[in-house]
Amino acid sequence: METHIELVNHFRLEGTPVSVAPLGAGLINASYLVKTKEADKPDYLLQRINHGIFKNVELLQHNILHVTNHIRKKLAEKGETDIERKTLTIIPAKDGKLFYFDGEYYWRVYLFISGGKGYDTITPELAYEAGKAFGEFQGYLADIPEKIEETIPNFHNMEFRLEQFREAVANDAAGRVAAFQNIIQEIESRAEEMCKAERMGREGILPKRINHCDTKVNNVLFGEDGRILCVVDLDTVMPGYVLSDFGDFIRTGANTGTEDDADLNHVGVNLAIFEGYAKGYLETARKFLLPVEIENLPFGARLLTYMQTVRFFTDYLNGDTYYKINFPEHNLQRTKAQLKLLQDLEKNQEKMQAIIQSFL
Ligand code: GN1
Numbered sequence: 382m383e384t385h386i387e388l389v390n391h392f393r394l395e396g397t398p399v400s401v402a403p404l405g406a407g408l409i410n411a412s413y414l415v416k417t418k419e420a421d422k423p424d425y426l427l428q429r430i431n432h433g434i435f436k437n438v439e440l441l442q443h444n445i446l447h448v449t450n451h452i453r454k455k456l457a458e459k460g461e462t463d464i465e466r467k468t469l470t471i472i473p474a475k476d477g478k479l480f481y482f483d484g485e486y487y488w489r490v491y492l493f494i495s496g497g498k499g500y501d502t503i504t505p506e507l508a509y510e511a512g513k514a515f516g517e518f519q520g521y522l523a524d525i526p527e528k529i530e531e532t533i534p535n536f537h538n539m540e541f542r543l544e545q546f547r548e549a550v551a552n553d554a555a556g557r558v559a560a561f562q563n564i565i566q567e568i569e570s571r572a573e574e575m576c577k578a579e580r581m582g583r584e585g586i587l588p589k590r591i592n593h594c595d596t597k598v599n600n601v602l603f604g605e606d607g608r609i610l611c612v613v614d615l616d617t618v619m620p621g622y623v624l625s626d627f628g629d630f631i632r633t634g635a636n637t638g639t640e641d642d643a644d645l646n647h648v649g650v651n652l653a654i655f656e657g658y659a660k661g662y663l664e665t666a667r668k669f670l671l672p673v674e675i676e677n678l679p680f681g682a683r684l685l686t687y688m689q690t691v692r693f694f695t696d697y698l699n700g701d702t703y704y705k706i707n708f709p710e711h712n713l714q715r716t717k718a719q720l721k722l723l724q725d726l727e728k729n730q731e732k733m734q735a736i737i738q739s740f741l
Pocket residue numbers: 406407408409410434594595597614617640689
């Protein structure tokens with residue numbers, strides 16, 4: 382197997398790579414910071430793409446290229462400076478491809494964004510900035526000329542996620558079903574309501590737009606000034622309902638606990654963060670959102686939390702084949718923490734609805 386330094390040397394780097402260190406806490410890909418020797422040359426981000434999940438790496442990389450080129454153009458039109466730090470830049474391999482295949486794994490390299498800071502816990506002010514950034518992000522991509530395809534088919538399709546869940550229950554691959562009838566019941570009792578977006582989509586009421594589809598709080602980098610520097614993790618940019626992007630940020634950014642909190646008493650919705658994010662998001666997205674999308678934003682928060690409950694639990698029932706886990710019952714603990722958050726979102730539904738109203 383090639384060393385990481387050998388791997389990055391397959392790419393069109395400027396400067397001499399001297400060190401490679403693991404970076405970040407993503408549950409899917411593995412990331413490394415590559416430092417170069419020369420002070421005036423950039424550093425790089427090396428990533429091993431999880432191609433068990435992103436099966437079409439060619440399509441994946443082309444999507445990201447189109448998306449980043451389009452955003453770069455928008456930023457330039459707005460007269461922004463320092464654009465290399467405000468959107469990702471793919472560094473091609475020496476053969477011109479957008480990735481390198483080592484015979485077993487697919488690798489890619491980005492310019493490293495220096496001075497960016499990611500958070501797992503934020504303030505209402507930071508949430509407001511993040512909301513503006515994701516609204517802008519959707520706005521920029523509204524007129525992208527290239528066709529952006531689903532890098533993971535049916536990624537945020539709730540009906541499909543429930544099918545996968547029911548299949549996992551039927552197969553019971555890890556022998557875990559019998560002990561968790563209560564969780565199965567919690568999921569099934571909400572299933573009908575949670576497929577509302579797909580129904581509205583079929584009825585032509587709810588449009589699809591190009592979404593980020595992984596708006597976890599740690600997928601935005603903040604600059605020193607507390608404003609958003611860059612939206613990262615573009616693997617899942619694809620058409621979807623805006624409820625996804627709104628909801629996934631609330632699920633991760635407005636949780637008083639962590640995504641996998643062992644203590645359920647920590648878990649709940651922080652309404653000040655919800656308010657900050659909603660305010661920022663509506664400021665930049667209101668001009669293109671339909672009333673039905675705005676009305677359903679609080680539903681989006683529940684939907685994405687429910688979807689994540691279903692996905693973590695499905696993976697648990699399948700014997701932990703999808704998400705990286707740090708200990709044997711990790712996916713169960715994640716499931717319980719997400720379910721607790723969902724219940725708290727349900728309790729606060731009217732308050733969230735009132736907050737959204739207050740901005741209209
Ligand atoms: C994964 O890779 P990461 O951690 O940003 C997942 C998201 C989930 C999230 C749960 C491709 O995102 O959909 O919401 O974990 N990405 C994929 O934390 O499945």
